[in-house]
Amino acid sequence: MSLAGAVSAGPHIFWITSRAAGTAALALSSLAVCAGLLVGARGGALKGMGGDVKALHEALSLATLAAIAVHGAALLGDRYLHPSMFDISVPFTGAYRPFWTGIGIVAGWGIAALGLSYYARTSVGQARWRSLHRFTALFWLLGIGHTLGAGTDAGQPWFLAMLAVPAAPAVVLLLRRLGRGYGKTVSPVSSSTIDIATAGQTSAASRISS
Amino acid sequence: MPPMDDPGLLEAKGLARAKIRAKRRRVRTVRRRTLRGSLVLFAVVWAIVFAQLVSGNDPALSRAPVADRRTVAHKVRPPRTEFAPEAEPEPLEEVAPEPEFAPEPEVEVAPEPEPIVTGAS
Numbered sequence: 636m637s638l639a640g641a642v643s644a645g646p647h648i649f650w651i652t653s654r655a656a657g658t659a660a661l662a663l664s665s666l667a668v669c670a671g672l673l674v675g676a677r678g679g680a681l682k683g684m685g686g687d688v689k690a691l692h693e694a695l696s697l698a699t700l701a702a703i704a705v706h707g708a709a710l711l712g713d714r715y716l717h718p719s720m721f722d723i724s725v726p727f728t729g730a731y732r733p734f735w736t737g738i739g740i741v742a743g744w745g746i747a748a749l750g751l752s753y754y755a756r757t758s759v760g761q762a763r764w765r766s767l768h769r770f771t772a773l774f775w776l777l778g779i780g781h782t783l784g785a786g787t788d789a790g791q792p793w794f795l796a797m798l799a800v801p802a803a804p805a806v807v808l809l810l811r812r813l814g815r816g817y818g819k820t821v822s823p824v825s826s827s828t829i830d831i832a833t834a835g836q837t838s839a840a841s842r843i844s845s
Numbered sequence: 846m847p848p849m850d851d852p853g854l855l856e857a858k859g860l861a862r863a864k865i866r867a868k869r870r871r872v873r874t875v876r877r878r879t880l881r882g883s884l885v886l887f888a889v890v891w892a893i894v895f896a897q898l899v900s901g902n903d904p905a906l907s908r909a910p911v912a913d914r915r916t917v918a919h920k921v922r923p924p925r926t927e928f929a930p931e932a933e934p935e936p937l938e939e940v941a942p943e944p945e946f947a948p949e950p951e952v953e954v955a956p957e958p959e960p961i962v963t964g965a966s
Contacts, residue, residue, distance in 0.1 A: 647898060647906075655891035663883055690872040694879035702887065787905045793893060 649712035654787055656709060658797060660702035661782050664746065665801035667695035668775050672808040696750045703743045732785045739781030745774030772809055 670692035674685065707723045710716060722729040726744075727737035749771045756764040779802065788794040897903045 643899075651891060651894045651898065654894050655887055658890045658894075659883065659887040662886060686868055687871055687875055690875040691879060694876045695883075698879055698883035702883070705887075787903075788894070788897075791897075791904060797890070 646714060649709045650715065653706050653709035653713065656702045656705035657782065657786065658788065658794065660699050660706055661778060662797055662801050663695055663699040663702055664775050664778060665798075665805045667692055667699050668772055669801065669805040669808060670695055671771070672805065672812055675812065676808075693753070696753075700747055700750055703746065707740075707743065735781055735784030738777050739785060742774045742777035742781055746771060746778070749774065775805075 670688055674689050674692050710718050710723055711720065716731055718729055718731075724740065726740040727733050729736045749768055752759060752764060752767065759767070779798070782798065783789050786794070894903075898906060
């Protein structure tokens with residue numbers, strides 16, 4: 636390591652924070668996609684652990700959203716880029732690599748919308764929500780594109796390792812799922828059976844507690 | 846229908862309650878661990894980026910080997926190092942493609958020969 640180009644970190648704190656949050660968001664989203672695909676592929680090796688994986692998927696998704704928010708918000712304090720709220724929230728309008736940054740903004744909004752729609756799934760409709768939720772994987776891939784296209788650390792070995800380690804299993808699971816056909820893994824029959832079972836469990840629990 | 850105080854039914858109820866409680870506890874543990882893990886991940890990445898920057902190996906700020914990456918970014922903006930020029934006095938001389946950041950001796954020397962030529966003719 637050479638210290639010849641050493642720089643005072645003070646003025647770059649927001650930039651460092653944004654980069655760290657972006658990298659964390661990428662790793663967390665990859666893990667969340669992984670967990671989500673495992674939840675979708677019920678049974679098999681995960682038998683009996685479905686509830687835990689579902690909780691993990693939800694927690695990872697919320698952590699991803701928080702990291703994305705920090706990634707964008709931290710840039711507002713950066714004196715070099717000095718983006719406005721408009722620049723970080725409206726795609727393809729910023730001055731810095733507008734295409735790749737725009738893709739990232741689209742991915743961020745997409746992940747937020749599809750992730751948070753989980754809490755409105757009863758009003759959206761369970762089946763419709765499920766088919767919409769599958770597009771999260773597409774926004775995740777857009778996020779990877781954004782990282783490689785606009786990421787400052789995109790060429791760094793540690794960063795590529797951090798990208799590949801959680802993303803590789805997610806890609807494998809996604810390809811397996813696509814190979815099998817998205818709709819076949821959780822068929823309407825099986826999903827309704829699960830919903831009925833869950834509803835039965837909930838009502839039983841409420842009856843017990845009352 | 847069995848009576849409500851049937852010992853078998855009470856036992857089943859207790860078992861169901863315990864199962865639900867255990868499930869909730871597991872979910873809470875998963876959430877707490879995920880939150881902790883996420884914070885650790887963020888802190889580790891932050892430390893890596895920070896160390897990279899202060900040691901002069903930042904891909905956007907370091908001088909020598911990654912100059913090509915910087916030139917792409919600097920089509921629109923001046924170099925990011927403008928905030929901390931005092932930290933790196935030596936490398937400035939080596940950086941030729943940044944005239945607006947550090948007025949190099951070559952930039953000043955270059956126009957000098959021309960007046961001499963015109964003066965002679």
